[in-house]
Amino acid sequence: MELATAAVLGTQLLEAKYQVKGDFLLVQNIIRKALPFLWNVKKGKASYWYTYEKSVLKNPNNQCIAFPRPKANPPPVRIDDSGYKIYDDQFELETYTYKQFYDMVLRFSFILKNDYGVTGDQTIAISCMNKPLFLLLWLSLWNIGALPAFLNFNIKDKPLVHCLKIVNVSQVFVDPDCATPMKETEGMINSELPQVKLHYLNEKELFRILADESRPKYRAPDNTRRVNDQDHDASALIYTSGTTGLPKAGIMSWRKAFMASAFFGYIMKITKKSNVLTAMPLYHSTAAMLAVCPTLLVGGCVSVSQKFSATSFWTQAKLTKATHVQYVGETCRYLLNTQPHPDQKNHLVKIAYGNGLRRDIWKEFKDRFNIKGIGEFYAATESPIALTNLQFGEYGVGACRKYGSIINSVLSLEQRIVKMDPDDQEEILRNPATGLCEVADYNQPGELLMKILNPEKIESSFQGYYGNKDATSKKVIRDVFKKGDAWFRSGDLLRMDQDQLLYFVDRLGDTFRWKSENVSASEVENELMGSNAILQSVVVGVQIPNHEGRAGFAVVEPKQGLDEQQVLDQIYNHVSTCLPKYAVPQFIKFGQIEASHNNKVPKNQYKKQKLPKGDSGSETVYWLNKTKYEELTNDSWARISNGQAKL
Structure with a gap:
């Protein structure tokens, strides 16, 4: 028996x-x-x-x-x-x-x-x-x-x-x-x-x-x-x-x-x-x-x-x-x-x-x-x-793709996870000798791509965005595994294990998810500028203990002649009227923003922001307490982390 x-x-x-x-x-x-x-x-x-x-x-x-x-x-x-x-x-x-x-x-x-x-x-x-x-x-x-x-x-x-x-x-x-x-x-x-x-x-x-x-x-x-x-x-x-x-x-x-x-x-x-x-x-x-x-x-x-x-x-x-x-x-x-x-x-x-x-x-x-x-x-x-x-049962916990050997064999021809540039995790790595991309190793995070069957007729596989050919074309990468091919870029990092199970890792680019909604960092940055209180801003999503998704974190460079509380008040008064609640930044830090050699702001450094006081333990960060930005103290951070204070 x-x-x-x-x-x-x-x-x-x-x-x-x-x-x-x-x-x-x-x-x-x-x-x-x-x-x-x-x-x-x-x-x-x-x-x-x-x-x-x-x-x-x-x-x-x-x-x-x-x-x-x-x-x-x-x-x-x-x-x-x-x-x-x-x-x-x-x-x-x-x-x-x-x-x-x-x-x-x-x-x-x-x-x-x-x-x-x-x-x-x-x-x-x-x-x-x-x-x-x-x-x-x-x-x-x-x-x-x-x-x-x-x-x-x-x-x-x-x-x-x-x-x-x-x-x-x-x-x-x-x-x-x-x-x-x-x-x-x-x-x-x-x-x-x-x-x-x-x-x-x-x-x-x-x-x-x-x-x-x-x-x-x-x-x-x-x-x-x-x-x-x-x-x-x-x-x-x-x-x-x-x-x-x-x-x-x-x-x-x-x-x-x-x-x-x-x-x-x-x-x-x-x-x-x-x-x-x-x-x-x-x-x-x-x-x-x-x-x-x-x-x-x-x-x-x-x-x-x-x-x-x-x-x-x-x-x-x-x-x-x-x-x-x-x-x-x-x-x-x-x-x-x-x-x-x-x-x-x-x-x-x-x-x-x-x-x-x-x-x-x-x-x-x-x-x-x-x-x-x-x-x-x-x-x-x-x-x-x-x-x-x-x-069901025990096998496949945590995975977002679980098929059998037959379908996995077919999908391996159409779905690939590619290696990312180690110096810039938002860029796909290309082999210096061939100029082509490389498939990621098992359990190595990489961007998920899907093959476009007819590179000359993209819309037959990827319909993209209505009336926006420029945004649609940016989601397509060409000359990936051979000259002339075309693949859809998911914009997300996934990894595959030895059993061909796929797991979601993180989002690429300027979008993060908060309160079950996708937030465009660029849109929030544009509205922050509309407050007429800052010279420039960077917005990213940061992880909060015991919270799903990423909360909006803004680094702002204030205009001269305004004290910090004036800047914070002007920002809140503006963004609270023109952004949905889930897109309003939950945290703000003041600082000087410098672009890299290619005129892009390297956002990865901000995504690693340590709260409440930064790596040094002496940074001042502000958080949105209902309708007003106030200093993020160790006590308020503890209340946020354990759910006593709601974001």
């Missing part, structure tokens, strides 16, 4: 490591689903609308959307006999079947077409929180054939105007619950983009109208729904900070939507019996492309939380009957930092998937919340690269 048990365990371990069966089934699934998609593209039906419509016809009575809507006037939080706070009464569960929501989409499409004049050649922006309204707008625009642009509803001022301008938005539909930044920027929009129409929706009244079965419907004729689109054309625009400057509009192609649905959903075991809960913003690709699209494809239920709440997250998972939940690394630590609660295991969730779950808390997260599988992935909004690891 013991020998038999050992044999079974050995077989399971071998399958976990080599995944021959898993690879075979995945390849079979790819072929089975790719051929119909390619045929639809050839027939002028690249749009995901047809996929969604097919699910409606196959699963009309399946639950399509569940929304634990926070009550407008919630009762006081109850305390049970064991002293636990009970959050059930704080929400009203809204649900819609596929048929119900499809009919609402058609009724709203009629309104969009006839009352607002939306047509298939327009780019329409959505500024909306996580709720059915977002999905209603999105699917209605796909029905008509318009191109939706998903705005981050936190942005305002110049960045918001920029987002509307670069993709030629004609109309914006705004959720009343997140309308403040839009209203604060309305004067600037009207002045600089007078052709852009802003519509503040009355959500309650709109849903009352759409529930009326006597209202007319509109399903756009197939021949008006962008019949010339190829698989690499845009299905939606999702903004990313990129590595420099203002936000860029990443193109989410029809191919990406299809691959996210058919392949990613398959790997994460999303079926028509699945209920996927996301509290990640729908304006990000993680929620939009990796939760909504794969779930709608198979007839499952999309559950959306209006915003992430660590205290009520598992209650919402229980109320919606979620089988899958999404995370980013920060959310996992937030959940682990909460007090124990009965709902943390009183749920149906079997798989949690996302990116950024730290290896040191991986097992603790699974054990505490009774999660069977972790689906860690690596991807980026504009990236053609997507790596996945659905991890």
Whole structure:
């Protein structure tokens, strides 16, 4: 019996490591689903609308959307006999079947077409929180054939105007619950983009109208729904900070939507019996492309939380009957930092998937919340690269890519990690003799590259940024392993171990992640200059104990005639009005900034800033204590590190 048990365990371990069966089934699934998609593209039906419509016809009575809507006037939080706070009464569960929501989409499409004049050649922006309204707008625009642009509803001022301008938005539909930044920027929009129409929706009244079965419907004729689109054309625009400057509009192609649905959903075991809960913003690709699209494809239920709440997250998972939940690394630590609660295991969730779950808390997260599988992935909004690891048992903890020997052999031809210049870790190393790049050794961090199959037609593999050829071209490197080839630069450091497992290491360039958002250092630097208090600045992300991501750290060179507190006050007064909260620098240090011989500021030295007092122990650093920068003392640093003082 013991020998038999050992044999079974050995077989399971071998399958976990080599995944021959898993690879075979995945390849079979790819072929089975790719051929119909390619045929639809050839027939002028690249749009995901047809996929969604097919699910409606196959699963009309399946639950399509569940929304634990926070009550407008919630009762006081109850305390049970064991002293636990009970959050059930704080929400009203809204649900819609596929048929119900499809009919609402058609009724709203009629309104969009006839009352607002939306047509298939327009780019329409959505500024909306996580709720059915977002999905209603999105699917209605796909029905008509318009191109939706998903705005981050936190942005305002110049960045918001920029987002509307670069993709030629004609109309914006705004959720009343997140309308403040839009209203604060309305004067600037009207002045600089007078052709852009802003519509503040009355959500309650709109849903009352759409529930009326006597209202007319509109399903756009197939021949008006962008019949010339190829698989690499845009299905939606999702903004990313990129590595420099203002936000860029990443193109989410029809191919990406299809691959996210058919392949990613398959790997994460999303079926028509699945209920996927996301509290990640729908304006990000993680929620939009990796939760909504794969779930709608198979007839499952999309559950959306209006915003992430660590205290009520598992209650919402229980109320919606979620089988899958999404995370980013920060959310996992937030959940682990909460007090124990009965709902943390009183749920149906079997798989949690996302990116950024730290290896040191991986097992603790699974054990505490009774999660069977972790689906860690690596991807980026504009990236053609997507790596996945659905991890059960013990093998593959911490990895973002785990496939079997068959798929690894194929991917080794298309995905490479290359060595970095030891003197400049942001530059790829080229062999002095050949001028070509070199593959990194096992466990050596390097930049992840993906091969572009046709170097003469980049957009067929990498769609890049909408209307920004310069930014797109900067993500492509040529003459990598042979003359004439072209590869996509991920901008991230990864490493590969001897088992072909890939692990995320760090981000390159000027972007860092804070509060679950990408922050463009260049954009923050530009706004710091707008304070009219400094000569120049450098912004980097620095690691803080017990905090996910990197907090904004600015080194500023002040103008003469201003004392330090005046500079700090002018900086805060300016950046707090023109930057979203997550992008406002959390730490500031005064200093003289010197460029290197190539006129670039060597930022690596600042990324290694030691807090609270520098390497010498005598530096003065300031931190943002709510609404004022004040000196970072040893006591305040201790309070920040242990979570008593919040950044």
